[in-house]
Amino acid sequence: MEQLTRSAKVTFEIISGKEVIERGCETARKLWNYTRWCVIGYNEKLRLERGDSWERYKRNRAYNRTGEKYPGRFTLIKELKNYWAGRELSDKAYQAVISEFDIAMRSWFSYLKSNPKAGPPRYAQDSRQLTFVIALNGNAKPVGEWTYRLTVLGECIKDRHAIVRIRLAPGIKMAQVKLIRVQPDLTGTIVYYVNQKQATGTNLAGIDLGIINIATVAFNDGSSILYSGKGLLDSDRYYQKRAAKCKPKNWEKGKAESRQSKRNAAYRVKAGNVRKLAIHNLTTDIIRQCVSRGVGTIVIGDLTGILEDKDYGGSTNQKLHNWPFAEIRRQIEYKALEQGIEVIAVSERNTSKCCHICGCVGKRNPRGLLTCTGCGVEINSDVNGAFGILNKVSLSGLRPWLE
Numbered sequence: 001m002e003q004l005t006r007s008a009k010v011t012f013e014i015i016s017g018k019e020v021i022e023r024g025c026e027t028a029r030k031l032w033n034y035t036r037w038c039v040i041g042y043n044e045k046l047r048l049e050r051g052d053s054w055e056r057y058k059r060n061r062a063y064n065r066t067g068e069k070y071p072g073r074f075t076l077i078k079e080l081k082n083y084w085a086g087r088e089l090s091d092k093a094y095q096a097v098i099s100e101f102d103i104a105m106r107s108w109f110s111y112l113k114s115n116p117k118a119g120p121p122r123y124a125q126d127s128r129q130l131t132f133v134i135a136l137n138g139n140a141k142p143v144g145e146w147t148y149r150l151t152v153l154g155e156c157i158k159d160r161h162a163i164v165r166i167r168l169a170p171g172i173k174m175a176q177v178k179l180i181r182v183q184p185d186l187t188g189t190i191v192y193y194v195n196q197k198q199a200t201g202t203n204l205a206g207i208d209l210g211i212i213n214i215a216t217v218a219f220n221d222g223s224s225i226l227y228s229g230k231g232l233l234d235s236d237r238y239y240q241k242r243a244a245k246c247k248p249k250n251w252e253k254g255k256a257e258s259r260q261s262k263r264n265a266a267y268r269v270k271a272g273n274v275r276k277l278a279i280h281n282l283t284t285d286i287i288r289q290c291v292s293r294g295v296g297t298i299v300i301g302d303l304t305g306i307l308e309d310k311d312y313g314g315s316t317n318q319k320l321h322n323w324p325f326a327e328i329r330r331q332i333e334y335k336a337l338e339q340g341i342e343v344i345a346v347s348e349r350n351t352s353k354c355c356h357i358c359g360c361v362g363k364r365n366p367r368g369l370l371t372c373t374g375c376g377v378e379i380n381s382d383v384n385g386a387f388g389i390l391n392k393v394s395l396s397g398l399r400p401w402l403e
Helices: 018-050 054-059 073-082 084-088 091-112 230-244 262-292 314-322 325-338 381-391
Strands: 003-016 132-135 140-144 147-151 161-167 176-182 187-195 203-209 213-219 224-228 295-302 342-347 362-364 369-372 378-380
Touching: 003 018, 003 176, 003 325, 018 073, 018 084, 018 091, 018 161, 073 084, 073 091, 147 176, 161 176, 203 325, 203 381, 213 262, 213 381, 224 262, 224 381, 230 262, 262 295, 262 325, 295 325, 295 381, 325 342, 369 381, 378 381
Parallel strands: 203 295, 295 342
Antiparallel strands: 003 161, 003 187, 132 176, 140 147, 147 161, 176 187, 203 213, 213 224, 362 369, 369 378
């Protein structure tokens, strides 16, 4: 039986060693800041040795603030091992801090290609900005049910262990814990294994993604399910209007670089949380319906390049750019994989306007009904599109309910 990797947010109950975790987080913060100072300071020294002026230094992308001499993760791990903060952390925690710094640096280098004004990784003023990555059977040992002994500090410290108990959200089923991330506020994430299930049937399902109907699912027995997206549209519109009315104290009309207000940011975070929950509930129900109907293969429409060489108007273009098509597809794929269901992506071209029964181009009225000019059938265009997507994989599976 194949095992899949998943992650989940959890809370921790510290049974013993709270001061060990606090000391480890503070040591990790100092190691991060020292690593940042070494890299940036070293390249500042190179700039002075070259005799480059500061203006030339800023203009030339090759001489960015950390320079072209970034040593890389493995060099940092080797060189900083003798630093006191590196010695006080356990090997896994020490390597995790350097790895996170390496990811931040490489992300910054990538971002500089499109934005030369981008700044380097920030100075960590609070230890809550960093996390410990603790690998099971590396420096975490199970000592009871959902209870682990974490080795946080290095061998030079006498009291270097902490014992924590994991508090899981309801509904999470796992086979084995792989990785534990602990934050100073007693929250974090775990990476765990789940056993992949075997698909119970060989039926097919086609999924058409949209906006008014966020998803339409058609099954090869002739039934279909429509999921409305109007609630998510209303939620996005509500929070966008509320956020637009929030102005910071330094706001000036026509000033492009006015700082975003805290209330504006809070509204945007709230809108994102509502959208995240809606997508999770939607994709979970789709997979639940597919499992109950014995679906072994899901055919989903591929919307890649939907906006190329097309202009649907300002309002529609904005909705298409902001609508989470990719996230819906991603969640369907990984949730289906856990149930042993195969997911196939096909092009959606002409699936909504061509009749799925005879293939003739139909006429679509403003209410979303499609009237076929060949066989005369009237059907919701999204339902027709879902069956059209299903046709691209197997037309024979659709015939039984027509006969």
